[in-house]
Amino acid sequence: MxxxxxxxxxxxxxxxxxxxxxxxxxxxxxxxxxxxxxxxxxxxxxxxxxxxxxxxxxxxxxxxxxxxxxxIAGPGPDRAMVFQNHSLLPWYTCFQNVYLAVERVFGASETKARLRERTAAALELVDLAHASSKYPREISGGMKQRVGIARALAIEPKVLLMDEPLAPWMR
The missing domain is CATH 3.40.50.300 (P-loop containing nucleotide triphosphate hydrolases)
Known part of the structure:
Protein backbone atom coordinates (compact mmCIF):
# COMPACT_ATOMS: atom_id res chain seq x y z
CA MET A 1 0.00 0.00 0.00
CA ILE A 72 0.49 20.34 2.30
CA ALA A 73 0.59 24.10 1.75
CA GLY A 74 -2.17 25.13 4.16
CA PRO A 75 -5.41 23.98 5.75
CA GLY A 76 -7.90 22.10 3.62
CA PRO A 77 -11.17 20.18 3.96
CA ASP A 78 -9.33 16.92 3.26
CA ARG A 79 -7.79 17.22 6.77
CA ALA A 80 -9.92 18.05 9.80
CA MET A 81 -8.54 18.90 13.22
CA VAL A 82 -10.09 18.37 16.63
CA PHE A 83 -8.15 20.60 19.01
CA GLN A 84 -7.28 20.08 22.69
CA ASN A 85 -9.51 23.03 23.47
CA HIS A 86 -12.92 22.98 21.81
CA SER A 87 -12.33 26.12 19.68
CA LEU A 88 -16.04 26.92 19.41
CA LEU A 89 -17.37 30.36 18.56
CA PRO A 90 -19.16 31.45 21.75
CA TRP A 91 -21.77 33.57 19.92
CA TYR A 92 -22.89 30.57 17.83
CA THR A 93 -25.04 27.67 18.98
CA CYS A 94 -23.75 24.11 18.78
CA PHE A 95 -25.65 23.70 15.51
CA GLN A 96 -24.24 26.93 14.08
CA ASN A 97 -20.67 25.98 15.05
CA VAL A 98 -20.95 22.74 13.07
CA TYR A 99 -22.98 24.31 10.25
CA LEU A 100 -20.30 26.96 9.68
CA ALA A 101 -17.77 24.27 8.73
CA VAL A 102 -20.30 22.32 6.67
CA GLU A 103 -21.28 25.44 4.74
CA ARG A 104 -17.64 26.32 4.02
CA VAL A 105 -16.94 22.87 2.59
CA PHE A 106 -20.23 21.95 0.87
CA GLY A 107 -22.04 25.30 0.48
CA ALA A 108 -21.26 25.72 -3.20
CA SER A 109 -22.50 22.25 -4.18
CA GLU A 110 -25.37 21.42 -1.80
CA THR A 111 -28.71 22.94 -0.87
CA LYS A 112 -29.19 24.67 2.47
CA ALA A 113 -31.57 21.86 3.46
CA ARG A 114 -28.85 19.28 2.78
CA LEU A 115 -26.34 21.35 4.76
CA ARG A 116 -28.75 21.40 7.71
CA GLU A 117 -29.28 17.62 7.39
CA ARG A 118 -25.54 17.04 7.34
CA THR A 119 -25.10 19.24 10.43
CA ALA A 120 -27.93 17.57 12.35
CA ALA A 121 -26.56 14.10 11.50
CA ALA A 122 -23.11 15.03 12.85
CA LEU A 123 -24.60 16.28 16.13
CA GLU A 124 -26.71 13.12 16.37
CA LEU A 125 -23.59 11.01 15.81
CA VAL A 126 -21.97 12.48 18.95
CA ASP A 127 -25.26 12.31 20.90
CA LEU A 128 -25.80 16.07 20.99
CA ALA A 129 -28.96 16.55 18.94
CA HIS A 130 -30.72 17.66 22.14
CA ALA A 131 -28.15 20.45 22.62
CA SER A 132 -28.12 21.83 19.08
CA SER A 133 -29.68 25.16 20.09
CA LYS A 134 -27.47 25.67 23.14
CA TYR A 135 -24.49 28.02 23.22
CA PRO A 136 -21.04 26.83 24.35
CA ARG A 137 -21.48 28.60 27.72
CA GLU A 138 -24.58 26.45 28.33
CA ILE A 139 -22.93 23.04 27.92
CA SER A 140 -20.23 21.05 29.70
CA GLY A 141 -16.58 20.82 28.62
CA GLY A 142 -17.09 17.28 27.36
CA MET A 143 -20.09 18.36 25.31
CA LYS A 144 -18.06 21.23 23.82
CA GLN A 145 -15.41 18.73 22.78
CA ARG A 146 -18.06 16.54 21.15
CA VAL A 147 -19.29 19.56 19.16
CA GLY A 148 -15.71 19.94 17.91
CA ILE A 149 -15.67 16.27 16.94
CA ALA A 150 -19.04 16.64 15.19
CA ARG A 151 -17.71 19.65 13.29
CA ALA A 152 -14.68 17.69 12.11
CA LEU A 153 -16.67 14.60 11.10
CA ALA A 154 -19.38 16.63 9.34
CA ILE A 155 -17.00 17.77 6.61
CA GLU A 156 -16.06 14.15 5.81
CA PRO A 157 -12.29 14.65 5.82
CA LYS A 158 -9.93 12.10 4.36
CA VAL A 159 -7.67 12.57 7.40
CA LEU A 160 -8.96 13.20 10.91
CA LEU A 161 -6.38 14.74 13.25
CA MET A 162 -7.25 14.69 16.93
CA ASP A 163 -5.12 16.46 19.53
CA GLU A 164 -6.05 14.90 22.89
CA PRO A 165 -9.77 14.96 22.03
CA LEU A 166 -10.80 13.08 25.16
CA ALA A 167 -8.68 15.07 27.62
CA PRO A 168 -11.59 17.20 28.96
CA TRP A 169 -13.58 14.02 29.74
CA MET A 170 -10.67 12.35 31.50
CA ARG A 171 -9.97 15.05 34.08
Missing amino acids: EKYVAVESVSQVFDTAHGPFTALNNINLAIRKGEFVSLIGHSGCGKSTLLNLIAGLNKPSSGVLICDQRE
Whole structure:
Protein backbone atom coordinates (compact mmCIF):
# COMPACT_ATOMS: atom_id res chain seq x y z
CA MET A 1 0.00 0.00 0.00
CA GLU A 2 1.15 3.50 -0.79
CA LYS A 3 1.67 6.13 1.90
CA TYR A 4 -1.22 8.57 2.13
CA VAL A 5 0.32 11.02 4.60
CA ALA A 6 4.07 11.49 4.51
CA VAL A 7 6.22 13.52 6.86
CA GLU A 8 9.68 13.73 5.33
CA SER A 9 12.66 15.14 7.24
CA VAL A 10 10.46 17.69 9.00
CA SER A 11 11.92 20.05 11.55
CA GLN A 12 10.19 22.89 13.36
CA VAL A 13 12.14 25.64 15.08
CA PHE A 14 10.42 28.48 16.91
CA ASP A 15 12.03 31.83 17.62
CA THR A 16 11.72 32.69 21.30
CA ALA A 17 12.94 35.48 23.56
CA HIS A 18 15.70 33.09 24.66
CA GLY A 19 16.72 32.13 21.12
CA PRO A 20 15.63 29.35 18.77
CA PHE A 21 13.71 26.40 20.22
CA THR A 22 13.69 23.14 18.26
CA ALA A 23 10.29 21.50 18.72
CA LEU A 24 10.78 18.83 16.04
CA ASN A 25 14.00 17.62 14.49
CA ASN A 26 14.15 15.50 11.32
CA ILE A 27 10.83 13.69 11.77
CA ASN A 28 9.88 11.01 9.25
CA LEU A 29 6.51 9.28 9.24
CA ALA A 30 4.50 7.39 6.63
CA ILE A 31 0.81 6.64 7.11
CA ARG A 32 -1.18 4.47 4.73
CA LYS A 33 -4.80 5.12 3.80
CA GLY A 34 -7.07 3.60 6.42
CA GLU A 35 -4.40 3.41 9.12
CA PHE A 36 -5.06 4.61 12.64
CA VAL A 37 -1.95 6.15 14.22
CA SER A 38 -1.43 7.47 17.75
CA LEU A 39 1.40 9.78 18.73
CA ILE A 40 2.46 9.14 22.30
CA GLY A 41 4.96 11.16 24.29
CA HIS A 42 5.42 13.41 27.26
CA SER A 43 3.97 16.89 27.45
CA GLY A 44 5.94 19.32 25.27
CA CYS A 45 7.58 16.70 23.04
CA GLY A 46 6.04 18.07 19.81
CA LYS A 47 2.89 15.97 19.24
CA SER A 48 0.61 19.00 18.80
CA THR A 49 3.24 20.75 16.69
CA LEU A 50 3.34 17.79 14.29
CA LEU A 51 -0.47 17.61 14.10
CA ASN A 52 -0.64 21.36 13.37
CA LEU A 53 1.88 20.89 10.54
CA ILE A 54 -0.10 18.01 9.02
CA ALA A 55 -3.27 20.09 9.33
CA GLY A 56 -1.52 22.86 7.41
CA LEU A 57 -1.93 25.37 10.22
CA ASN A 58 1.83 25.98 10.32
CA LYS A 59 4.63 25.50 7.84
CA PRO A 60 7.69 23.47 8.81
CA SER A 61 11.08 25.11 9.19
CA SER A 62 12.42 22.39 6.92
CA GLY A 63 11.23 19.20 5.29
CA VAL A 64 8.03 18.40 3.45
CA LEU A 65 4.55 17.17 4.35
CA ILE A 66 2.41 15.34 1.81
CA CYS A 67 -1.22 14.22 1.83
CA ASP A 68 -2.73 12.23 -1.04
CA GLN A 69 0.37 12.85 -3.19
CA ARG A 70 0.15 16.66 -2.81
CA GLU A 71 2.34 18.87 -0.68
CA ILE A 72 0.49 20.34 2.30
CA ALA A 73 0.59 24.10 1.75
CA GLY A 74 -2.17 25.13 4.16
CA PRO A 75 -5.41 23.98 5.75
CA GLY A 76 -7.90 22.10 3.62
CA PRO A 77 -11.17 20.18 3.96
CA ASP A 78 -9.33 16.92 3.26
CA ARG A 79 -7.79 17.22 6.77
CA ALA A 80 -9.92 18.05 9.80
CA MET A 81 -8.54 18.90 13.22
CA VAL A 82 -10.09 18.37 16.63
CA PHE A 83 -8.15 20.60 19.01
CA GLN A 84 -7.28 20.08 22.69
CA ASN A 85 -9.51 23.03 23.47
CA HIS A 86 -12.92 22.98 21.81
CA SER A 87 -12.33 26.12 19.68
CA LEU A 88 -16.04 26.92 19.41
CA LEU A 89 -17.37 30.36 18.56
CA PRO A 90 -19.16 31.45 21.75
CA TRP A 91 -21.77 33.57 19.92
CA TYR A 92 -22.89 30.57 17.83
CA THR A 93 -25.04 27.67 18.98
CA CYS A 94 -23.75 24.11 18.78
CA PHE A 95 -25.65 23.70 15.51
CA GLN A 96 -24.24 26.93 14.08
CA ASN A 97 -20.67 25.98 15.05
CA VAL A 98 -20.95 22.74 13.07
CA TYR A 99 -22.98 24.31 10.25
CA LEU A 100 -20.30 26.96 9.68
CA ALA A 101 -17.77 24.27 8.73
CA VAL A 102 -20.30 22.32 6.67
CA GLU A 103 -21.28 25.44 4.74
CA ARG A 104 -17.64 26.32 4.02
CA VAL A 105 -16.94 22.87 2.59
CA PHE A 106 -20.23 21.95 0.87
CA GLY A 107 -22.04 25.30 0.48
CA ALA A 108 -21.26 25.72 -3.20
CA SER A 109 -22.50 22.25 -4.18
CA GLU A 110 -25.37 21.42 -1.80
CA THR A 111 -28.71 22.94 -0.87
CA LYS A 112 -29.19 24.67 2.47
CA ALA A 113 -31.57 21.86 3.46
CA ARG A 114 -28.85 19.28 2.78
CA LEU A 115 -26.34 21.35 4.76
CA ARG A 116 -28.75 21.40 7.71
CA GLU A 117 -29.28 17.62 7.39
CA ARG A 118 -25.54 17.04 7.34
CA THR A 119 -25.10 19.24 10.43
CA ALA A 120 -27.93 17.57 12.35
CA ALA A 121 -26.56 14.10 11.50
CA ALA A 122 -23.11 15.03 12.85
CA LEU A 123 -24.60 16.28 16.13
CA GLU A 124 -26.71 13.12 16.37
CA LEU A 125 -23.59 11.01 15.81
CA VAL A 126 -21.97 12.48 18.95
CA ASP A 127 -25.26 12.31 20.90
CA LEU A 128 -25.80 16.07 20.99
CA ALA A 129 -28.96 16.55 18.94
CA HIS A 130 -30.72 17.66 22.14
CA ALA A 131 -28.15 20.45 22.62
CA SER A 132 -28.12 21.83 19.08
CA SER A 133 -29.68 25.16 20.09
CA LYS A 134 -27.47 25.67 23.14
CA TYR A 135 -24.49 28.02 23.22
CA PRO A 136 -21.04 26.83 24.35
CA ARG A 137 -21.48 28.60 27.72
CA GLU A 138 -24.58 26.45 28.33
CA ILE A 139 -22.93 23.04 27.92
CA SER A 140 -20.23 21.05 29.70
CA GLY A 141 -16.58 20.82 28.62
CA GLY A 142 -17.09 17.28 27.36
CA MET A 143 -20.09 18.36 25.31
CA LYS A 144 -18.06 21.23 23.82
CA GLN A 145 -15.41 18.73 22.78
CA ARG A 146 -18.06 16.54 21.15
CA VAL A 147 -19.29 19.56 19.16
CA GLY A 148 -15.71 19.94 17.91
CA ILE A 149 -15.67 16.27 16.94
CA ALA A 150 -19.04 16.64 15.19
CA ARG A 151 -17.71 19.65 13.29
CA ALA A 152 -14.68 17.69 12.11
CA LEU A 153 -16.67 14.60 11.10
CA ALA A 154 -19.38 16.63 9.34
CA ILE A 155 -17.00 17.77 6.61
CA GLU A 156 -16.06 14.15 5.81
CA PRO A 157 -12.29 14.65 5.82
CA LYS A 158 -9.93 12.10 4.36
CA VAL A 159 -7.67 12.57 7.40
CA LEU A 160 -8.96 13.20 10.91
CA LEU A 161 -6.38 14.74 13.25
CA MET A 162 -7.25 14.69 16.93
CA ASP A 163 -5.12 16.46 19.53
CA GLU A 164 -6.05 14.90 22.89
CA PRO A 165 -9.77 14.96 22.03
CA LEU A 166 -10.80 13.08 25.16
CA ALA A 167 -8.68 15.07 27.62
CA PRO A 168 -11.59 17.20 28.96
CA TRP A 169 -13.58 14.02 29.74
CA MET A 170 -10.67 12.35 31.50
CA ARG A 171 -9.97 15.05 34.08
